[in-house]
Amino acid sequence: MGYLSGFIFNIIDKINSQLIRRFVQLFFLGIVIIIGIQFYDFTAQLENGKIPDIERPPGVEAFLPISALVSLKHLFLTGKINEVHPSGLVIFILVCFSALLLKKSFCSWICPFGLLSEYLTKLNAAIFINPLKVPAWPDYLLRSVKYFLAAFFVWSIFFKMPANAVMQFIYSPYNVVADIKMLKFFTDISATALIVTIVIMLLSVIIKNFWCRYLCPYGGLLGFISLFSAGKIRRNSDSCTGCGKCDRACPSLIKISDKKIINSDECTACMKCTGVCPEQNTLELSILSRTVPVKPMAVAFILLAIFAGGITIASVSGNWHNKVTKKQYLIYMMSQGMLNNKIAIPAMRDNIKMEKMRKMMEMMNNGKP
Ligand code: SF4
Numbered sequence: 524m525g526y527l528s529g530f531i532f533n534i535i536d537k538i539n540s541q542l543i544r545r546f547v548q549l550f551f552l553g554i555v556i557i558i559g560i561q562f563y564d565f566t567a568q569l570e571n572g573k574i575p576d577i578e579r580p581p582g583v584e585a586f587l588p589i590s591a592l593v594s595l596k597h598l599f600l601t602g603k604i605n606e607v608h609p610s611g612l613v614i615f616i617l618v619c620f621s622a623l624l625l626k627k628s629f630c631s632w633i634c635p636f637g638l639l640s641e642y643l644t645k646l647n648a649a650i651f652i653n654p655l656k657v658p659a660w661p662d663y664l665l666r667s668v669k670y671f672l673a674a675f676f677v678w679s680i681f682f683k684m685p686a687n688a689v690m691q692f693i694y695s696p697y698n699v700v701a702d703i704k705m706l707k708f709f710t711d712i713s714a715t716a717l718i719v720t721i722v723i724m725l726l727s728v729i730i731k732n733f734w735c736r737y738l739c740p741y742g743g744l745l746g747f748i749s750l751f752s753a754g755k756i757r758r759n760s761d762s763c764t765g766c767g768k769c770d771r772a773c774p775s776l777i778k779i780s781d782k783k784i785i786n787s788d789e790c791t792a793c794m795k796c797t798g799v800c801p802e803q804n805t806l807e808l809s810i811l812s813r814t815v816p817v818k819p820m821a822v823a824f825i826l827l828a829i830f831a832g833g834i835t836i837a838s839v840s841g842n843w844h845n846k847v848t849k850k851q852y853l854i855y856m857m858s859q860g861m862l863n864n865k866i867a868i869p870a871m872r873d874n875i876k877m878e879k880m881r882k883m884m885e886m887m888n889n890g891k892p
């Protein structure tokens with residue numbers, strides 16, 4: 524009877540952990556799609572030379588991690604959150620904070636690319652009877668690529684970029700419209716970018732988790748931060764039977780069954796391992812020690828609380844919406860040659876001389892910190 528109830532308890536836990544996680548992933552994907560549609564509309568109006576009649580959704584800056592890194596340095600230099608992409612910095616800080624609390628939970632609970640990667644992995648399982656396994660040493664070498672990429676960005680921005688270059692970059696026309704350039708990357712994708720994207724997706728089908736495991740610099744940065752995470756998967760070696768189910772379930776290929784604490788930088792707190800463990804109170808995600816286990820619903824709640832709380836604080840303190848007006852957006856887009864030439868823009872271009880625009884931009888930039 525005890526075994527049966529334990530079995531049922533674990534089945535429910537297993538279903539719950541992945542259902543709850545999927546729900547959270549889809550929830551954030553839904554937000555990304557809504558933001559994308561609104562931002563697409565905002566950008567289309569600008570491209571047609573109009574002052575948009577809708578607001579720009581600030582959350583779009585989540586896709587500007589390099590700009591956020593520069594913003595972080597700007598914050599250290601000035602003590603202020605910049606007014607160009609403040610939400611990008613806020614989201615970046617919240618993501619890093621989540622890694623300090625719950626490993627790389629951002630990757631497996633929130634990131635839409637992580638979700639796509641999971642579905643490509645499912646395709647891998649559906650296509651290949653014996654999926655390709657990367658041998659240990661190439662796997663080790665490839666895994667380090669994302670850390671090199673992350674280290675390169677951190678080193679270039681934090682150690683090589685002079686303070687005045689940080690200021691210039693933050694208020695440069697390029698950075699102001701970086702969100703629009705990022706959108707155009709997806710909507711007007713170049714042949715090269717398309718080929719690279721297709722190759723990475725194909726590789727992600729052939730090799731499980733290819734992008735996340737080997738290439739994503741954001742994942743590399745979070746992997747490093749997650750080494751200091753308070754929350755970790757912990758195994759009770761007294762009640763563990765050594766069945767190895769957790770090892771087989773782990774999408775990050777971590778050997779769980781011979782460790783008491785999973786310190787691995789690859790752990791994304793996906794809780795697949797805790798879901799399959801047949802023994803009660805044996806394998807759990809817990810904070811600081813095994814005395815504070817965190818169930819999947821609690822992980823979902825904590826992550827939602829981190830982002831909802833952080834965004835609310837940023838909004839109330841005036842650090843969520845940027846201070847770039849729609850008119851400024853239009854001028855900056857003209858200066859970057861990003862307006863739709865076919866629609867009444869030549870006349871505008873003729874009327875507003877580039878020299879005059881440069882002076883206007885200088886005026887806008889003056890007085891900024
Ligand atoms: S150790 Fe567990 S929580 Fe971490 S990635 Fe592997 S299955 Fe997911």
Ligand code: SF4
Nearest residue numbers: 763764766767769800
């Ligand atoms: S699934 Fe549970 S019992 Fe089996 S090896 Fe992993 S921790 Fe031990």
